[in-house]
Amino acid sequence: MSTATEEIEALIALMARLPGLGPRSARRAVLHLIRKRGPLMAPLATLMGHVAENVRECATCGNFATTDSCDICANPARATGELCVVEDVADLWALERGHAFKGRYHVLGGTLSALEAVGPEDLGIPRLLARIPAEGICEVILALNATVEGQTTAHYIADALAGSGVSVTGLAHGVPIGGELDYLDDGTILAALTARKRF
Numbered sequence: 211m212s213t214a215t216e217e218i219e220a221l222i223a224l225m226a227r228l229p230g231l232g233p234r235s236a237r238r239a240v241l242h243l244i245r246k247r248g249p250l251m252a253p254l255a256t257l258m259g260h261v262a263e264n265v266r267e268c269a270t271c272g273n274f275a276t277t278d279s280c281d282i283c284a285n286p287a288r289a290t291g292e293l294c295v296v297e298d299v300a301d302l303w304a305l306e307r308g309h310a311f312k313g314r315y316h317v318l319g320g321t322l323s324a325l326e327a328v329g330p331e332d333l334g335i336p337r338l339l340a341r342i343p344a345e346g347i348c349e350v351i352l353a354l355n356a357t358v359e360g361q362t363t364a365h366y367i368a369d370a371l372a373g374s375g376v377s378v379t380g381l382a383h384g385v386p387i388g389g390e391l392d393y394l395d396d397g398t399i400l401a402a403l404t405a406r407k408r409f
Contacts, residue, residue: 218244270341272317272334273302288314291348295338295367297321297355301391305353308399313351316341321359322366335367342376349377352409355390356381368409380409 212220218240225236243251267273268280275281282288292313296302302315318333330336341347352367354360368378382405385391391399 271315272299272319273315274299282314288312289345290314291346292351293341293345293347293349294351294353296353296391297360297363298392301353301355304391304394304399305403308396308403310400310403311351313349314345318354318363321354321357321363323359330366333363335370338367339370342371342374347376349379351403351406352378352380353391353403354380356385356387357390364409378409379406382407 222233222236222240225231225239226233228236231239243254264276265274266276266278268275268283269278270283271280273280273282277284290313292311293316294302294305294311294313295316295318296305297318297320299317302317305311305315316334316338318335318338320328320333322328322330322333342350350367350371352364354364364380371378381402385394385398385402394402
């Protein structure tokens with residue numbers, strides 16, 4: 211039978227695996243949760259269990275949903291013919307915060323990487339390409355992070371769409387080189403979407 215200290219240390223070790231939390235931050239967070247057991251820890255544990263049980267990936271775009279389709283894919287008003295390709299769900303949420311884009315999304319779940327053996331099939335790029343004629347897409351916006359991997363992935367997708375008749379654009383000024391969408395403010399995202407350019 212484990213002791214309270216062992217259980218707390220196990221929780222700290224697990225929390226330390228979260229992005230942005232190291233061992234010290236995780237220790238402070240866990241101690242705070244224990245002190246606020248009633249108003250904070252118990253509801254958090256319940257909600258985490260509910261999310262773990264009910265939230266899944268949207269079968270169409272890769273966003274999070276509680277059904278097979280997320281709210282964006284299920285909304286007929288979002289069928290504008292524009293498809294915004296992002297690396298991660300956090301990037302989709304960042305774009306949604308700006309309220310500038312009214313079309314649909316496709317979440318890759320990463321970027322191409324020869325070093326990590328991540329190829330087009332691992333990112334669902336064939337599924338992305340199949341969505342374009344099926345949904346009558348006329349413009350694909352490549353809203354990938356301005357990193358080497360992000361731009362490599364964007365070029366791969368642009369090349370795959372060459373000659374398809376679909377307009378391929380990328381985010382314009384406002385997104386710094388090496389920057390990630392999730393860390394940008396809403397005004398910068400709005401400016402980048404509004405001034406997008408042909409890829």
